[in-house]
Amino acid sequence: MLAQTPQLQKRKLMLRWFVALSSLPLLGIVAAFGIVPQQEIISPARQVVVETITLPLDEAPPTTQGLKSLFWRTEYVQRGDTIDSLLQRMNVNDAAASQYLHSAPAAALIRRLPVGKAVQIETHTDGSLVVLRYTDSSGNQTVIERDATGFTARNLPAQLEQRLLVRSGEIDSSLFAAMDAAGLPDSIANQLAELLGGSIDLYRDLRKGDQFNVVYEMNYSNGEPTRAGRIQAAEFINQGVSHRIVYFEGNGQRGGYFTPEGRSMHRTFLRSPLEYSRVSSKFSLSRFHPVLAKWRTHKGVDYAAPTGTKIRATADGIVAFAGKQGGYGNMIKIQHASGYTTLYGHLSRFAPNLHRGSRVSQGDIIGHVGMTGLASGPHLHYEFMVHGQPRDPMRVVLPDASPIPPDQKSDFLTATRGLTEQLAIFPQFVKLDQ
Numbered sequence: 001m002l003a004q005t006p007q008l009q010k011r012k013l014m015l016r017w018f019v020a021l022s023s024l025p026l027l028g029i030v031a032a033f034g035i036v037p038q039q040e041i042i043s044p045a046r047q048v049v050v051e052t053i054t055l056p057l058d059e060a061p062p063t064t065q066g067l068k069s070l071f072w073r074t075e076y077v078q079r080g081d082t083i084d085s086l087l088q089r090m091n092v093n094d095a096a097a098s099q100y101l102h103s104a105p106a107a108a109l110i111r112r113l114p115v116g117k118a119v120q121i122e123t124h125t126d127g128s129l130v131v132l133r134y135t136d137s138s139g140n141q142t143v144i145e146r147d148a149t150g151f152t153a154r155n156l157p158a159q160l161e162q163r164l165l166v167r168s169g170e171i172d173s174s175l176f177a178a179m180d181a182a183g184l185p186d187s188i189a190n191q192l193a194e195l196l197g198g199s200i201d202l203y204r205d206l207r208k209g210d211q212f213n214v215v216y217e218m219n220y221s222n223g224e225p226t227r228a229g230r231i232q233a234a235e236f237i238n239q240g241v242s243h244r245i246v247y248f249e250g251n252g253q254r255g256g257y258f259t260p261e262g263r264s265m266h267r268t269f270l271r272s273p274l275e276y277s278r279v280s281s282k283f284s285l286s287r288f289h290p291v292l293a294k295w296r297t298h299k300g301v302d303y304a305a306p307t308g309t310k311i312r313a314t315a316d317g318i319v320a321f322a323g324k325q326g327g328y329g330n331m332i333k334i335q336h337a338s339g340y341t342t343l344y345g346h347l348s349r350f351a352p353n354l355h356r357g358s359r360v361s362q363g364d365i366i367g368h369v370g371m372t373g374l375a376s377g378p379h380l381h382y383e384f385m386v387h388g389q390p391r392d393p394m395r396v397v398l399p400d401a402s403p404i405p406p407d408q409k410s411d412f413l414t415a416t417r418g419l420t421e422q423l424a425i426f427p428q429f430v431k432l433d434q
């Protein structure tokens with residue numbers, strides 16, 4: 001065994017003292033655990049105590065008796081409806097309300113409501129009437145309410161507003177069929193056809209797959225649509241070519257339709273004198289006449305339409321002739337500016353007070369379709385002449401109106417930018433709006 005040096009022995013002694021001192025806290029902890037009484041670390045046994053509690057009986061338990069829920073319903077007047085049948089359909093079981101609606105002068109209007117008018121009611125669950133309201137033809141609202149003594153009626157002015165609606169469609173068979181399928185009101189469909197007719201031949205140029213997008217005004221009264229207003233913007237995509245129009249009303253000037261660049265869409269002549277019609281015979285230098293049974297020049301276009309259909313003047317002018325003339329039957333000839341003349345034949349009757357020298361404006365009703373003169377059926381014979389020479393009304397280039405004046409061009413672009421941008425995004429949701 002090797003002898004230990006004094007230095008080594010000194011280090012071992014110091015190590016023993018360090019271990020001894022380090023052990024003292026641990027020994028204290030062990031001692032502490034050793035002297036804690038045992039009963040302090042054992043939880044006492046739990047006990048369950050059951051007691052009977054007597055509830056007071058002097059208050060009756062709550063019930064739902066006397067509590068009534070309220071319900072709103074909307075019904076539309078049907079053909080043959082009476083006050084009683086309407087109330088029955090709306091689950092109203094209220095003799096007092098029925099008697100009031102039958103006899104009260106304030107409720108007289110509801111007894112004459114036309115078919116399709118909406119009636120709104122509020123009732124309790126037992127069928128007793130709380131509130132009834134409806135709107136008259138002027139948009140004013142009548143409100144009939146139950147109070148402590150019976151019923152009272154009051155009239156509220158119409159809450160009018162105007163909204164912009166959008167519709168899109170695709171041509172499958174005809175333009176008017178597509179507009180009807182898209183849900184366009186008749187007045188908007190007519191406006192669109194008239195606007196397009198100045199640049200597109202609606203009888204020959206349409207193709208299956210052509211599309212249209214329309215932004216138009218709709219007037220509302222008390223939240224219900226009443227009548228359509230004016231087209232604000234429209235686009236027609238014909239054979240892949242886009243035709244866009246926007247409405248603009250300059251300061252102190254009559255509004256009109258223009259291309260997004262400011263070129264006027266207004267034509268000094270309408271393309272057709274009828275709103276609804278079909279072409280039964282076109283302009284031709286050699287046509288077999290159905291009555292005369294021989295070939296002859298057909299200097300105009302025949303539009304087949306029911307007797308009585310309204311005929312419009314296609315441009316401003318002065319009536320040069322109104323009366324009977326040979327095979328034309330009842331005929332009107334209008335002289336327009338710059339050497340243009342239009343002729344309307346086979347009329348059943350003329351517009352009241354129309355005579356030679358009468359001044360007419362574009363769109364004025366001048367007469368009605370008939371079959372007077374040499375005609376095999378009701379139709380309008382329409383001729384278009386330039387300096388006395390007949391031209392095909394469906395092909396002649398119609399003169400344009402003036403474009404946006406240069407001093408209004410900036411205002412025009414600012415006012416119509418939103419509508420133009422709206423038309424630009426239409427192709428993204430044409431199918432979604434169907």
